[in-house]
Amino acid sequence: MTDLDPHAYVEDRSPGTGRLRPRAAFATDLPTIALDGDWRFRLASGLDDLTADFAAPEFDDSAWELLAVPSCWQMTGLPGEPRHGAPAYTNILYPFPVDPPRVPRENPTGEYRREFDVPDGFPASAAVLRFEGVDSAFVVWLNGIRLGDGKGSRLTSEFDVSAALRPGRNVLAVRVHQWSSGSYLEDQDMWWLSGIFRSVSVAARGVEDFFVHAAYDHTTGQGTLSVDVAAPTRVSLSVPELGISAADPAGPHVIDGIEPWSDEQPRLYAGELLSEAGERIPLRIGFRTVAVVDGVLTANGRPVSLRGVNRHEWHPLTGRTLTEDTMLTDVLLMKQHNINAVRTSHYPPDRRFLDLCDEHGLWVFCEGDLETHGFEPGGWRRNPSDDPAWREAYLDRAERLVERDKNHPSVIVWSLGNEAGTGANLAASAAWIRRRDDSRLIHYEGDWASCAYVDLYSRMYIGVAELAAVGRGQEAPTADPADDAHRRALPAVLCEYGHAMGTGPGGLSEYQQVIEAHPRLAGGFIWEWIDHGIARLTGQEEPHSFYAYGGDFGEEVHDGNFVADGLLFPDRTPSPGLVEYKKVVEPVRIRVDPATRRIDVHNLHHSRDSGYLDFRWTVEDGGDPVGSGGLTVPVTPAGATTTVAWPADLTAALDAARKNDSGHEVWLTVTAVLAADETWAGAGHEIAWSQGQVVAPPASPAPFALVPAIVHDGFIALGPARFDARSGALTRLGDLELDGPRLDVWRAPIDNDLLSAFGEPQADAWFAAGLHRMRHDVLGVEPDASGLTVTARLAAAGSSCGLDVVYRWTVCETPHADQARLRLDTVVTPDGPWSVPLPRLGVAMSLPGTDADVEWFGPGPGEAYRDSRAAARVGRHRSTVSAMQVTQIRPQENGNRHHVRRAAVTTPGGTLLITGAPVIDLTVRPWSTEALAAAAHQHDLVRDGRLHLHLDHAHHGLGSAACGPGPSAPDVLAAVTTAFTVEFGTSR
Template sequence: MNGLDPHAYVEDLSPGTGRLRPRAAFTTDLPTITLDGDWSFRLASGLDDLTGDFAAPDFDDTAWDLLAVPSCWQMTGLPGEPRYGAPAYTNILYPFPVDPPRVPRENPTGEYRRAFDVPDGFPASAAVLRFEGVDSAFAVWLNGIRLGDGKGSRLTTEFDASAALRPGRNVLAVRVHQWSSGSYLEDQDMWWLSGIFRSVSVAARGVEDFFVHTAYDHTTRQGTLAVDVTAPTRVSLSVPELGISAADPAGPHVIDGIEPWSDERPRLYTGELVSEAGERIPLRIGFRTVAVVDGVLTVNGRPISLRGVNRHEWHPLTGRTLTEDTMLTDVLLMKQHNINAVRTSHYPPDHRFLDLCDEHGLWVFCEGDLETHGFEPGGWRRNPSDDPAWREAYLDRTARLVERDKNHPSVVVWSLGNESGTGVNLAAAAAWIRWRDDSRLIHYEGDFASCAYVDLYSRMYIGVDELAAVDRGQEAPTADPADDAHRRALPAVLCEYGHAMGTGPGGLSEYQQVIEAHPRLAGGFIWEWIDHGITRTAPINGQEEPRSYYAYGGDFGEEIHDGNFVADGLLFPDRTPSPGLVEYKKVIEPVRIHIDPAAGQISVRNLHHVRDSGYLDCRWTVEDGGEPVGSGGLSVPATAAGATTTLAWPAEVTAALDAARKNDSGDQVWLTVTAVLAADETWAGAGHEIAWGQGLVVAPAASPAPAPPAPAIAHGGYVALGPARFDARTGVLTRLGDLELDGPMLDVWRAPIDNDLLSAFGEAQIGPWLAAGLDRMRHDVLGVEPDASGLTVTARLAAAGSSCGLGVVYRWTACDTPDAAGRTRLRLDAVVTPDGPWSVPLPRLGVAMSLPGTDAEVEWFGPGPGEAYRDSRAAARVGRHLSTVSAMQIPQVRPQENGNRHQVRRARITTPDGTLLISGDPVIDLTVRPWSTEALTAASHQHDLVRDGTLHLHLDHAHHGLGSAACGPGPTAPHVLAAVTTAFGVEFGTGR
């Protein structure tokens, strides 16, 4: 550090001064003084605005504000106006000029002070001051004595406090800088936030460190245990369950009959380290061996398949400051949705999160606090990863990652960091890890071209075809044959895929099918776990009560930002599961249930790593038109991991099906089999659903011959057709029975989803759509022709300035006599014919209509209960579902197309004015909204959406697929909605 400048550490490449060597995170019975709580706080504008004597013990800080520690200072004041600066979001670009290691002189700096008491008898001579996380650089004074400084925001830093700590009153002063040289290593696609955001404590230090080494031999069921201990006195090890008592920790101890640790059976043995000085340290020991065997990722001798997510730490009110309850919520939700793996993107999490992963069972890719993505736009010029001057900073971050988290059995892979290019410092970090811990694998996606210093071939956002080629060893060759051979021998993982931004992602089933078919593919991690929305409130349309919404990039006046790209999670910011998470749960279910109606059989395929299916109870249900006609338990033998059990339908199922056939309702009869927890687990209660399967066992009989058609009769300004009234000039349906209607008319536009608006690999879909004028199509009526058997309306849909269009013929018919229920049905058959050279797919193809109302009850028979689209429909099961229009709206952080119910057979929409009946021929997609597509398209946040007194219905033949184009591939070919001649039909009715 430059002695002439006391703040040189801010831009110095050194990771810090005065710090103690990193060590494991652990608990002990030695005393600890927590310093969490309210601290005196002042925010300085930069290095020219600092308080010169703020570290003096007698400095008067009574005029300063109080700020909670831990917290991020930019989040203070929310959900109203931020009190100290404001959050800022960028994905790649640094929010300051790229001139490493320099940062702006206007560098917001938080000055913190905390007075605390040290009780008599506290062992001050062996005390350390521990910071679990400070963003981004900080310096520390205790009782006016400078202890040191540090960087590495999401890593633990400890200082020797023994010389400065004293009994009674003590004063801790900390100066935290928003920007530092370390900021160049922390460009991790998240909100830029600052402060002491994790806990602070003073702890007595006895045992300095320890490293629990375990291994498991699956052929002998023997476990090996050795603990390396660094301590000033002798330490003994006891693990009563293993018969180890007051033993030498170093062992090695070889134990027969070990139950290994895995995500499915997270077996932890309780142990203890005891020092001669009397210190007691609890241990939770898990035995497991991680290895690559013939290019396959294995744990304990068996292949594993990662059904994972990337997890940032986030809370919409506190930012990256999380309580243990919030962390537990994350873990439980993951387990409840069949997720078995976490990549801690892109930094080590709060260490308590890893405790929960150990306890409940999640494979962890523990990632270093490193990303230099902001150098990519400049061609990686001056990238620290390949600059030897940054070597110490890289090795420091690597060591602090490994040392802190080395004793967690859940951690099976060390990840060097993310999107930091390649270079000598990454290679050095990998070499250091191999020297320190050879029991785990090393991951880093940025070196996928050669994989020279990693153990996994990692890719992100590749398509399913390329993914399949990877398993076949057909990825593009590298320049170095040795690197090429090394890479092709490695397991492959998708460290990021299925970008969960907005409505979507689509195509997850296709990825999973490829993953399960190819042994080299070890699975992957969806990007990402949670939307990083920030809770805000704002007055709406003069209302006294402000409405809450979630802010994203640009909402705080950032100079540069990446908009709602920060809202790309499977959870909404309040941790409500999105439809994407519900879909992912179904796609990755560890048990596959298949129903074969032709053979009268049910098969159960167990995709677990080691666990047999005996922990599940299976039940069956038979439904006729969505009405249950029989249910019961299903006895399925415990199926071993990797095996399949096939059994014939039990007699009770056959009896229920026979009864349904005799009933001859003319409706579909479905058999559903579910698998639920038979007993409580640590992460869910008995009865929690794990998997399900469905089969159509009775198809409806052929429709009876239609009744004689009713004539369409012109009456001046309207045309009457059975119970319907049409505008004589436009051909628009205006009334059906007592219901006032408007439409339906051909519609091809949807409020663009994020995957329409953005593209990581080429032009976004929105560009061609707007160029084709699909958002401004005009519906021109060419003819309205009533006749003796119905009404024909001819029209053309086209945009101003375009010679291309869509011709449409609406053929309306109605029965002359009511059906058995006393209802007269109105039928629409539409034929759409492209006119001109259509080179772009359509967003949607169907008809739109409306009726008065602000809400309605919606009942439908078809897939549900949640939204589904053509490439995101695995989680929707056929049945009778009931909801409201309000409940069918999906609260995406940025409003967009949502809420579609896919392949609906029939629906009932009930308003105070009456009931509208809808039937597909045989199916139709249904969306009902209290606002128009135009309003949805224009809205930037949920609070922009205001009910307009009309219910807007969309009855679609098809949608363009969702895909994952915002950061990945678009929809695959089967899910592209081409403009081709298309015919579809739908029936309408009123009444019950």
């Protein structure tokens, strides 16, 4: 800053002036004045619109509005119209011209004022003003005295206020700029939001800082504790559980019989630092040691397998401002879904989140507040990562990351940042961290081609084949032989994979199988935890609520719904993807073997034995429970497998089911549940499960009656069915009005169809082939003495390729004439050179109604697709059409039930019975595929008075191509000659 330009700090590369050196975040019994609450606020349009003398204590701000601190100013007014600018979303591009370090002169600037009282006796002569998070750059005055300025939005800034703070009335003034030079370092694939979005306080300062070193030796069971303390007076350490009382913190203290900290058993020892001045600082000490051993990531001497997620901080009403309750909800949901690790993408989180990770047990990759992805479209030209002028800013962000969070046992890896290219500034940051803290590993994916200054070989969105090669140490060599040797000695981690955008992700089971097969693979982190939808109202006379995404606020450049790619919906409801992930990463693998009547239990935990689990079994005959009981499984150590024979009561239940000979499938389900309450879930919470089919249904088909098709005036009768004489469409079955079925190959494209990180999106080829506008032309309707044959062709205008289809209708004989079943055999034959897979292959039909009860036997209860079905268990399930819809932020194909054996759809007009021969995929919706594909948001979907049924032979896989690979080869739905069968009936 200069006298000529008092706002030079906005664009200079300096991380700030006047700030105190960074230190750990910790609790203390010294007094604190919380400044959260309503502040006076004015939003200026830019530097030419600032308020003169607004920092003066006597300035009259009574006309200014009140704004909550902490908050993001663009979120005020929501879910209605935002009052102060508007949120904007980009993934990569900067929302301003790339001209570092300059930013637009039209730079929205928030002017904040807060009056507060300092009580008598408050130690003002040794106090600091603390900002936990301010986006993007800010300058601060106390009682008219300029304290300094700062950048690094997700990092703590402290200022010495000893010369400005006074008893009684004080006035704090803060000017916050939406854009600054720091914005070039904060392009982190999220909504651009501004303001004082984390807490503010004035705190008395006694002990300056401390660093807890708590190592664990797994060979001896000993812990070694030392605490480096910076303080103006002598400080002592007490840890009563360890027999340490009023001791020298530096120690080192060597303690036998330590219980180490891990994600599974997050053992924390309560301690305290006590200064001679009387200050008490509580400690929560976790002993653990992180190391690379023979190319394997280990903690406490055992391999670590990360079942992780990338977590942005998000709430649909408050943006990046979160309450502790919201953070706790995240942690508990993670633990309840078998997640054991978090990467704090792409910045340090609110410090309270790490306290919760310590308490409940999550491995943490704590990431720096750094991403410069917006330079990639320009070939990384002028990228700050290799520009010496930005060196101080990079080192400052690394230092503030480490110093604030260094005392958390959950933090096992420091991550330099994300997608910032490569360069000397990153290497310098790694070197600084290694000098300051050699007890943790260093991560940065952007340098995967060499890994010269990191401790993990990190990749994102690679396919399973390449991942397996990495696991075998057979990845392509680096350019430098020394780097190559270094990289091959490193554990490998997927810092991002399984892109959870829209319906999906698919293929998670394949990834997990590869991860578990290779010790070098330390697991990975799904992208990402939560959809960043913003709660909105339509503003109509009868407003509808919905979640906004990129472009919904009129942004000049945006990336649409790419911001909605989480395992949680914005309201923190688990998506089908999270339910699938929980099953895929179960820490206990159960295998049911009906042939040998044995059950295998493989314990995949890091260090915890299976003694905390209860095992139970249930037998169902056609979905009806016929027996259940407990299963005694010997305590199985981590990494071991136990095999148990079926107990006598289970054997008896199965024998009874066989003797009953119901003609239905009999399934055995074994579950592992919590035997007692944990901090994150209650007793009975399910951890793992497995199924085995012990009785298969009869293979012989039902006999057919030779029922002739009879031609009437305008319709054809076949048993209980009526068909249109010209189109061959089924119009009635018994008393039920129907329309269809007819061949259908189109689905409302999912995000993984519409987007692609590698090559052209799959949907582009589908649109080019006209699959979204196929015409169903009936070529013949031929009744005969044993049924009805309808021939047709499905093709698009302008295309010489088509699908020839033959529908053969017959009647199945049953003991009751009024319950005769109608059988449809469909044969599809491609005509022409089909070079694209099909989105789906099946038949579609409809019946009157806006909702219905649905019961089915098969996998459930949630949606499942061919490459995302691990979480669906076979049984009898019940739902409604409404409840079967998955409310993705951007509507798309959803709600499929995979491999259904039989189903019943019950409306006021009757019940339609559907039977697969042997299975069918079932989707039921209150709107058409066309309406679903055309909708931009959920409120665009309006029930049309018909229930639309899709009975599919198969679907194209989901994959995660929006930012990753598409479906693997077995899950690609090729256009080949295919035959499938479905039967229909009715009941009342």
